[in-house]
Amino acid sequence: MTSFKxxxxxxxxxxxxxxxxxxxxxxxxxxxxxxxxGFSGTQTGEPFTGSFTRYDARIAFDPAHxxxxxxxVTVDLASATTGDTQRDTALPGDDWFDIAHFPQASFVSDTxxxxxxxxxxxxxxxxxxxxxxPLTLPFTLDIKGGSAHAKGHxxxxxxxxxxxxxxxxxxxxxxxxxxxxxDLVATRSK
Numbered sequence: 001m002t003s004f005k006x007x008x009x010x011x012x013x014x015x016x017x018x019x020x021x022x023x024x025x026x027x028x029x030x031x032x033x034x035x036x037x038g039f040s041g042t043q044t045g046e047p048f049t050g051s052f053t054r055y056d057a058r059i060a061f062d063p064a065h066x067x068x069x070x071x072x073v074t075v076d077l078a079s080a081t082t083g084d085t086q087r088d089t090a091l092p093g094d095d096w097f098d099i100a101h102f103p104q105a106s107f108v109s110d111t112x113x114x115x116x117x118x119x120x121x122x123x124x125x126x127x128x129x130x131x132x133x134p135l136t137l138p139f140t141l142d143i144k145g146g147s148a149h150a151k152g153h154x155x156x157x158x159x160x161x162x163x164x165x166x167x168x169x170x171x172x173x174x175x176x177x178x179x180x181x182x183d184l185v186a187t188r189s190k
Contacts, residue, residue: 024062024065024068025060025061025062025065025068025069025070026060026061026062026188026189027058027059027060027188027189028059028060028061028148028186028187028188028189029186029187029189030057030059030184030185030186031185031186031187032055034185035182035183035184035185035186036051036181036182036183036184037051037052037055037057037073037075037181037182037184038050038051038052038180038181038182038183039051039052039080039178039179039180039181040178040179040181041158041174041175041177041178041179042174042175043087043173043174043175044173044174048082048084048087049082049181050080050081050082050083050087050091051080051081052075052076052077052079052080052081053079053081054075054076054078054079055073055074055075055076055079056073056074057071057072057073057184057186058071058072058073059071059186061112061148063114063141063143066111066112066113066114069109069112070108070109070112071107071108071109071112071122071124072106072107072108072109073106073107074104074105074106075104075105075106076103076104077091077092077097077099077102077103077104077105078092078097078099078103080092080097094165095164095165095166095168096163096164096165096168097128097129097163098129098162101129101130102128102129102130105126105127105128106126106127107124107125107126107127107135107137108124108125109122109123109124110123110124110125111123111124115138119138119139119140119141120138120139120140120141121136121137121138121139122136122137122139123135123136123137124137126156126161126180128161128162128163129161129162129163130162131160131161131162133156133160133161135154135156135180136154137152137154137180137182138152138153138154139151139152139182140152146187146188147185147186147187147188148184148185148186148187148188149183149184149185149186150182150183150184150186151182151183151184152181152182153179153180153181153182154179154180155177155178155179155180156177156178156179156180157176157177157178158174158176158177158178159176163178164176
C-alpha cells in the first residue's frame, strides 16, 4: 500500500471516529420545577417580566463536541403569564400571540459554539406567529458532574414576528424590543 493510500485510510478512519464520538452528545433533561423560560419588555415606560409555564426543551450537549450539540425548544404560548390580569388576558389574543392560529413558538439551533470568554452561544431559528428569523442566544453554562445550569438573554424586535398588531404595532405603548430569558437546570440522561 502506498503512503498516500495509508494516509488516506488513516484520515478517513479518524473522521469516522470523530463523527461517531460527536454523534454521542449526551441528552439533558430540564428540571421544569427549577427552571424558568421568561420574557421581558416595557409597557408605558414601566418594565415587566413574564414566563412560560409549559415548554419542552430537547437538549443534546457535549462541550468537547459542540458540532454534535443542538437544542430544540417548543413553547406553549397559552402558558404566558406576567402577573398582570389585563396583560395576561391580552397576550393570547389576535393582536399578540394569536394562539388560535399559532399555539406554539419554537427555537431550533443550527450551531452551538464556545466564545473566547468561556461563554457559549446557540445560533438558530426562532419561529413565532408562523414567522421565522435567525436568533443568537448567548448563555453561560456551569456543569458539575451530571448537572448543568444555563442562563442566557437574547433581545429581539417583537414586530419582526408580527407580535403586536393594530394599535400595538408601534412602540408607543409597548416597546418594540423584548427579551427572551432562560434559566435552565438540567441533568444528564443516563
